[in-house]
Amino acid sequence: MTEETSSESPTLVKTLRPYHVWALGVGIVLVGEYMGWNFTVAKGGILGSLFALLVAGTMYVMVALCASELGAATKLAGGPYDWARLFIGPGAAAIVGLAVYMEYIALEAADSIVVASIAQSIFPEIQVLPVTLLVISILTFINYRGVVAALTLNFALTMTAFIAIIVFFFFNLLGIGSIPWNPAELISGAMPNGIVGIFAALQFGPWFYLGIEGAAMCAEECKHPSRAVPLGQQAGMITLLIAAGMTLYLCAGLIPASVLGVSVYPLYEAATSTGMYFLVVFLAIGTLFTCLASANGCVCDSSRSWFALSRDHFLTPWFSAVHPRYYTPYRAVIFTMPIAIAFAFSGFLDQVITFSITSGMVAYVLIPFALIRFRKMFPQDSSKVRPFIGPMQPWIAYFTIFLAVVILSTLNWGYRYNLIFGLVFYIVAYFYFNWRYKSIESEHDWERDMGWPKPVMHRSE
Amino acid sequence: MANIDNNRYRSKLHQDxxxxxxxxxxxxxxxxxxxYNIVSIIGASVPIPSILLGLYILFIILLLxxxxxxxxxxYRSIKKHMFEFEYYD
Incomplete structure (x- = not known):
């Protein structure tokens, strides 16, 4: 007996393995350890950053478990979009699909700008915007040519960047090269804005892990999704927790908190402060690789979200075509390029990043909600319906929603208008798509689409 | 399932x-x-609010x-389904 996806999608090739899932999830997110997370220090000092790391880490562990269970069950390319479509409704599906798309496309734009900025710092004569365009074009082409090649590349890039953090941490721990890790830096920057700053730091906590749920979006292209998705996603989540803890510890003792809070490349700056040429070069390579891996993974995930929206007629079905030779959703892949370029050329990088976080938080409310609905509709734990069963559900799902709302609300400190704009955008999208989708399709044929029995609420029909 | 090499499957499961x-x-x-290092180093010089310490302990327990x-x-899921779905072929 082989594992099959019952929905008719014979054109996407099923070749991915757990390490590809790991590479997709960690590849997108590891850039957050190299840059971005340190804004938690600007808000709440070292103690605020530690608090954000733990609270956001707990939320993401639970999001990853919800995503593992849903991804292993549905085995569809849309990931969070498909879960919302199947278990909540068309309005929620549309806003999750859009939120995930915007989250990744904005991140791709930000990553590409950083790659171009690094290139400019090495070769000052080049311009940032043309290189940004070049990076986006090359990554789009790689994803157009095939998912295996794209994610194998991501594996190599991500593993190198992760090993760089591990090596840096153990050099410090074992005292190799007399790294000047100074406890006084922790004390001077412990809690600059008091207890309010500690809680305000939560708004940047997601940077440590933002996007790990996207690992499940390659489920439809996995050889054995019920093994690859949970295994790859949990390994990925542990990897990120390890990297986050090590990064905070290293940077907190090597860079003064006032500098760390506004640093563009904190981990690289920490390596520079050691004066060890090997570490400086290794962390510079890690910074470059992790940005490329993140942008590459974002092209993959955002195109799958767009492909899934198109396949279900939320968008024109033209985007749901699969390439006859490379077996990729090539039109959806190519369409990521103009959107990413528009974000990149907008010139508002911090606004783009905040919109990405807001979009992620919207998804983190709806993913556990989809899981709660899924368990109510299909309480049986048969191999066909639910091959992976997460622990302590649905309590974990309820707690995830609570933490996501708490973290989302902390954006009120400093990003009130971004928060309002983001929420209004998704509320309008919810009502629009709820109205539009009702005219296309209102009932699922569970047996035909998923190979599942009817849900509990329809058994009596 | 007749052609499945049980020893190979057990070995692959142990690798996972x-x-x-x-x-x-x-x-x-x-x-x-x-x-431990961050809290003990800072705690020796700066008073950390007890509620914050409690939250640190709560969330590290939850996280791990x-x-x-x-x-x-x-692990249980893979062990239960590995023969049925032929994970390691």
Whole structure:
């Protein structure tokens, strides 16, 4: 007996393995350890950053478990979009699909700008915007040519960047090269804005892990999704927790908190402060690789979200075509390029990043909600319906929603208008798509689409 | 399922488990080391609010506990379905 996806999608090739899932999830997110997370220090000092790391880490562990269970069950390319479509409704599906798309496309734009900025710092004569365009074009082409090649590349890039953090941490721990890790830096920057700053730091906590749920979006292209998705996603989540803890510890003792809070490349700056040429070069390579891996993974995930929206007629079905030779959703892949370029050329990088976080938080409310609905509709734990069963559900799902709302609300400190704009955008999208989708399709044929029995609420029909 | 090599499957399952156990061990070590050092160094010079200390303890227990339970769940799932879905062929 082989594992099959019952929905008719014979054109996407099923070749991915757990390490590809790991590479997709960690590849997108590891850039957050190299840059971005340190804004938690600007808000709440070292103690605020530690608090954000733990609270956001707990939320993401639970999001990853919800995503593992849903991804292993549905085995569809849309990931969070498909879960919302199947278990909540068309309005929620549309806003999750859009939120995930915007989250990744904005991140791709930000990553590409950083790659171009690094290139400019090495070769000052080049311009940032043309290189940004070049990076986006090359990554789009790689994803157009095939998912295996794209994610194998991501594996190599991500593993190198992760090993760089591990090596840096153990050099410090074992005292190799007399790294000047100074406890006084922790004390001077412990809690600059008091207890309010500690809680305000939560708004940047997601940077440590933002996007790990996207690992499940390659489920439809996995050889054995019920093994690859949970295994790859949990390994990925542990990897990120390890990297986050090590990064905070290293940077907190090597860079003064006032500098760390506004640093563009904190981990690289920490390596520079050691004066060890090997570490400086290794962390510079890690910074470059992790940005490329993140942008590459974002092209993959955002195109799958767009492909899934198109396949279900939320968008024109033209985007749901699969390439006859490379077996990729090539039109959806190519369409990521103009959107990413528009974000990149907008010139508002911090606004783009905040919109990405807001979009992620919207998804983190709806993913556990989809899981709660899924368990109510299909309480049986048969191999066909639910091959992976997460622990302590649905309590974990309820707690995830609570933490996501708490973290989302902390954006009120400093990003009130971004928060309002983001929420209004998704509320309008919810009502629009709820109205539009009702005219296309209102009932699922569970047996035909998923190979599942009817849900509990329809058994009596 | 007649052609499945049981020994090979057990070996592959142990490899999957080994990777996760290794990562979990590194996670426990790095998180506890990092938190202990940061809190003890800062706590010796700056008074840390007791509610904050309580929240640190609560969330580290939740984080490590839930992740560990999740990994046990993944292991059980693979063990239960590996022959049925021919994971290692």
């Amino acid at each position: 488990a080994g990777v996760i156990v290794l990562l979990l061990a590194l996670l426990y070590f790095s998180e506890l080391y990092m938190i 506990g839930i992740e560990t339970l999740g990994c046990v769940g993944v």
